[in-house]
Amino acid sequence: MLNVENVRKTFGAVTVLDGVNLTVKPGEVVSVLGSSGSGKSTLIRCINGLERLDGGRITVDGFDVSRPKELAEARKRSGTVFQLFNLYPHMTALRNITLAPIEVLKRPKAEAEAEGRALLASVGLEDRADAYPAQLSGGQRQRVGICRALAMKPSYLLLDEVTSALDPEMTAEVLNILAKLAGNGTTMVFVTHEIEFARQISDRIVFLEKGVLLVDLPTRDFFAQDGGLAQPRVAQFLSKMRKD
Amino acid sequence: MRFDLSVLVPHLGFLASGAMLTAAVCGLALVGSVVLGMAVAIARTSSGGWARRAAYAYVDLFRNVPFIVQLFFFYYGLPEIGIYIDAFTTGVIALSIAGGAYASDAIRAGILAIDNGILEAAEVSGLSKRVTFTRIVLPIALRTSVRPLGSVLINMILTSSILSTITLNELTGQAKIVASDTFRPFEVYFVLLVVYAALTYLVSIGIALLHRRLNRDLMGQVS
Ligand SMILES: Nc1ncnc2c1ncn2[C@@H]1O[C@H](COP(=O)(O)OP(=O)(O)OP(=O)(O)O)[C@@H](O)[C@H]1O
Ligand SMILES: [Mg+2]
Numbered sequence: 001m002l003n004v005e006n007v008r009k010t011f012g013a014v015t016v017l018d019g020v021n022l023t024v025k026p027g028e029v030v031s032v033l034g035s036s037g038s039g040k041s042t043l044i045r046c047i048n049g050l051e052r053l054d055g056g057r058i059t060v061d062g063f064d065v066s067r068p069k070e071l072a073e074a075r076k077r078s079g080t081v082f083q084l085f086n087l088y089p090h091m092t093a094l095r096n097i098t099l100a101p102i103e104v105l106k107r108p109k110a111e112a113e114a115e116g117r118a119l120l121a122s123v124g125l126e127d128r129a130d131a132y133p134a135q136l137s138g139g140q141r142q143r144v145g146i147c148r149a150l151a152m153k154p155s156y157l158l159l160d161e162v163t164s165a166l167d168p169e170m171t172a173e174v175l176n177i178l179a180k181l182a183g184n185g186t187t188m189v190f191v192t193h194e195i196e197f198a199r200q201i202s203d204r205i206v207f208l209e210k211g212v213l214l215v216d217l218p219t220r221d222f223f224a225q226d227g228g229l230a231q232p233r234v235a236q237f238l239s240k241m242r243k244d
Numbered sequence: 245m246r247f248d249l250s251v252l253v254p255h256l257g258f259l260a261s262g263a264m265l266t267a268a269v270c271g272l273a274l275v276g277s278v279v280l281g282m283a284v285a286i287a288r289t290s291s292g293g294w295a296r297r298a299a300y301a302y303v304d305l306f307r308n309v310p311f312i313v314q315l316f317f318f319y320y321g322l323p324e325i326g327i328y329i330d331a332f333t334t335g336v337i338a339l340s341i342a343g344g345a346y347a348s349d350a351i352r353a354g355i356l357a358i359d360n361g362i363l364e365a366a367e368v369s370g371l372s373k374r375v376t377f378t379r380i381v382l383p384i385a386l387r388t389s390v391r392p393l394g395s396v397l398i399n400m401i402l403t404s405s406i407l408s409t410i411t412l413n414e415l416t417g418q419a420k421i422v423a424s425d426t427f428r429p430f431e432v433y434f435v436l437l438v439v440y441a442a443l444t445y446l447v448s449i450g451i452a453l454l455h456r457r458l459n460r461d462l463m464g465q466v467s
Binding site for chain 2: 048049050072075076078079080082084086087088089090099100103104131132133134135148149152
């Protein structure tokens with residue numbers, strides 16, 4: 001279980017997360033919606049330990065990310081996919097994927113490589129294993145980014161606007177893969193502006209507004225008139241997103 | 245007086261041995277200054293403490309003192325306190341220390357230029373600081389700093405001519421001897437000009453090739 005309890009995060013005088021509570025159970029896909037600056041990325045960065053909490057607690061399968069001794073265990077259980085891919089530019093696609101399994105999980109190189117190749121094949125990149133990131137298209141890079149996260153066999157996949165740097169065609173490539181993962185029972189926390197896609201794959205949708213988690217509802221209820229849409233801010237946000 | 249290069253023919257072997265010495269000193273000093281530069285760059289980008297201060301002091305000191313003064317200090321100064329080092333070793337050490345100050349700048353710039361997102365990706369995947377540094381930070385920094393390190397090497401080749409002042413008969417030292425033996429300084433130093441220019445030109449071509457090789461993935465980008 002991924003547990004976010006009453007989390008507060010401030011940058012100087014600005015409160016970016018204000019008492020956020022969120023629970024993600026194994027197998028669930030939870031999408032995080034909210035307008036720009038509402039704190040979505042910060043929430044992800046608190047879960048993977050890139051930001052220090054100013055209050056509250058986050059545990060990943062029981063491991064507290066705020067405790068230095070438990071952070072490593074917590075991190076082994078979550079995998080992050082970034083908006084701008086953040087691949088290691090000097091390593092091939094395969095090496096990007098196998099580095100952490102070999103160095104962190106101490107997997108034998110041959111095994112890690114076989115698994116890496118299988119992952120690449122599962123995203124349609126079996127013939128690009130030896131390509132460097134700069135030789136790949138944006139969509140291909142992000143597919144490698146997903147493989148890199150999956151190679152650690154995380155219990156929770158954290159995705160922060162992973163398609164917003166991509167054009168529509170590449171976005172479709174990546175979303176197809178995410179849909180497949182969701183279908184396989186991969187647990188995901190999915191920050192996105194792709195409302196329709198979130199609606200298709202999510203079990204639950206949460207809505208952040210100025211650092212406050214305003215709504216946390218099963219997907220169907222979120223889009224119901226007497227559910228999420230009853231919140232003026234949500235209705236406003238959705239109608240604005242649909243127009244864009 | 246007639247310009248006649250043929251007078252130098254009997255001395256070519258002598259000059260070539262000087263050139264070999266220049267190459268040897270610079271080759272060793274290149275290794276020395278890159279290793280030193282790497283260590284100093286690490287210290288300068290570290291989060292603080294005495295190592296960082298010492299690294300800054302080193303860079304400031306050796307960049308702000310003329311090379312010939314550093315060299316004389318090592319070769320003529322240190323024996324006064326009982327430290328004797330032969331001319332060749334002194335040359336290599338002095339060039340390494342002076343070059344290291346500049347190399348650390350190049351490598352430090354390469355380290356600081358690394359996209360923070362890449363480091364965050366390494367961090368969340370659980371890679372240790374050490375592995376992140378050796379497998380990610382250093383290789384990326386080195387490949388971006390190949391060109392500035394090449395300038396350090398070229399500078400080192402030029403500076404190595406000063407080693408003739410501590411009796412090390414590298415290229416310039418040998419040329420001085422030939423000039424005084426033949427009384428033909430015009431021809432001798434003309435050849436010296438050409439040889440240094442050719443040497444540094446070849447080095448810069450080598451650096452460009454190395455840079456291309458290390459950054460080969462960036463050639464022919466898809467996007
Ligand atoms: N390192 C930081 N220092 C100061 N302020 C920050 C920092 N990171 C984020 N913020 C601020 O925190 C707020 C929330 O940012 P965050 O990136 O979490 O928003 P977001 O919901 O992900 O937005 P977007 O949809 O644009 O990605 C913003 O006002 C932002 O300016
Ligand atoms: Mg964001």
